[in-house]
Amino acid sequence: MTIDLRSDTVTQPSPAMREAMARAEVGDDVFGDDPTVNRLQEVCAGRFGMEAGLFFPTGTQSNCAALMAHCQRGEEVIVGQQAHTYHYEAGGMAVLGSIQPQPLDNKPDGTLDLVEVEAAIKPDDAHFAITKLLALENTIGGKVIGRPYLADAVALARRRKLATHLDGARIFNAAVKLGMPVAELCAGFDTVSVCLSKGLGTPAGTVLVGRKDLIVRARRIRKMLGGTMRQVGILAAAGLYALEHNVDRLAEDHANAERLARGLAKLGLPVDPVQTNMVFVTVPKDSAADLKRHLDANGVATLGGTKMRLVTHLDVDAQGVDRAIAAFGAFFAKAAAAAD
Numbered sequence: 307m308t309i310d311l312r313s314d315t316v317t318q319p320s321p322a323m324r325e326a327m328a329r330a331e332v333g334d335d336v337f338g339d340d341p342t343v344n345r346l347q348e349v350c351a352g353r354f355g356m357e358a359g360l361f362f363p364t365g366t367q368s369n370c371a372a373l374m375a376h377c378q379r380g381e382e383v384i385v386g387q388q389a390h391t392y393h394y395e396a397g398g399m400a401v402l403g404s405i406q407p408q409p410l411d412n413k414p415d416g417t418l419d420l421v422e423v424e425a426a427i428k429p430d431d432a433h434f435a436i437t438k439l440l441a442l443e444n445t446i447g448g449k450v451i452g453r454p455y456l457a458d459a460v461a462l463a464r465r466r467k468l469a470t471h472l473d474g475a476r477i478f479n480a481a482v483k484l485g486m487p488v489a490e491l492c493a494g495f496d497t498v499s500v501c502l503s504k505g506l507g508t509p510a511g512t513v514l515v516g517r518k519d520l521i522v523r524a525r526r527i528r529k530m531l532g533g534t535m536r537q538v539g540i541l542a543a544a545g546l547y548a549l550e551h552n553v554d555r556l557a558e559d560h561a562n563a564e565r566l567a568r569g570l571a572k573l574g575l576p577v578d579p580v581q582t583n584m585v586f587v588t589v590p591k592d593s594a595a596d597l598k599r600h601l602d603a604n605g606v607a608t609l610g611g612t613k614m615r616l617v618t619h620l621d622v623d624a625q626g627v628d629r630a631i632a633a634f635g636a637f638f639a640k641a642a643a644a645a646d
């Protein structure tokens with residue numbers, strides 16, 4: 307079996323998850339009739355200590371709807387250069403929401419410098435867009451943003467009358483790593499987008515949780531974006547299953563990422579410190595393409611590159627990690643023998 311380290315989105319729904327999906331009670335969610343979707347939204351909102359939740363097909367759409375719920379045309383969001391909402395969502399906030407991003411460099415730990423954030427808030431002057439929102443991401447590039455920083459960011463936003471959105475696609479990875487309930491970690495955010503199809507292993511689905519008025523607005527925007535679905539309790543059942551069974555086990559993914567990092571470091575490869583389920587390893591530029599081919603041929607799927615991102619998840623166990631390390635090892639041993 308291939309050890310697929312490309313992303314934590316590659317997981318297959320387990321037999322037990324599929325059974326929960328098959329048993330799901332469903333209804334037309336456009337009429338609000340799907341009991342399983344309604345339950346997922348309530349359970350998720352409850353976990354995060356938020357007023358309401360709304361089910362989306364994808365994290366990209368949930369983020370976009372949230373930003374559009376916060377910002378009107380021509381208003382502005384302060385966001386990281388590396389943030390998914392800014393860098394990896396095809397410019398959706400600008401194209402679909404006419405929202406102006408004000409990107410700031412992320413610091414090496416993934417945070418934004420709060421002095422820079424405050425300085426980026428535009429004065430009330432007809433020349434400028436109205437700065438409306440601060441958007442953060444946790445985890446970001448596998449890095450955990452801790453509660454003290456988040457508390458300071460939310461306090462700054464509140465003091466300067468900005469709303470706050472958190473892209474929490476992998477928020478449970480952060481919470482498990484910190485040993486902290488998500489409600490405590492995300493306290494004070496107006497909206498949080500929570501993906502179920504990454505570390506949690508469902509086939510699809512994201513829940514946007516937040517203040518009731520914003521969720522009502524996001525529901526209308528979801529319609530506009532084509533994201534309302536019908537008997538989608540089948541997917542919501544997978545989400546409920548994942549929340550019950552696949553959250554605490556994220557610690558195993560983190561341990562496997564550590565194991566992978568240690569194994570690669572032993573081969574002499576530079577590896578960034580690991581915090582959650584992502585390993586970043588630097589491979590020599592002139593062997594990157596050959597290495598990817600070798601790994602593919604030996605049943606280890608990666609995205610390749612010189613700064614290679616390897617992601618652990620529910621379908622990779624410690625044995626799989628050891629196989630991946632062995633495949634890396636064999637490549638570099640062969641390269642060293644050839645150079646002799």
Ligand SMILES: Cc1ncc(COP(=O)(O)O)c(C=O)c1O
Nearest residue numbers: 364365366367390443473475476
């Ligand atoms: C941090 C982050 N936010 C949002 C998304 C978007 O999720 P989706 O692929 O469901 O649109 C991703 C996807 O990988 C992500 O990594």
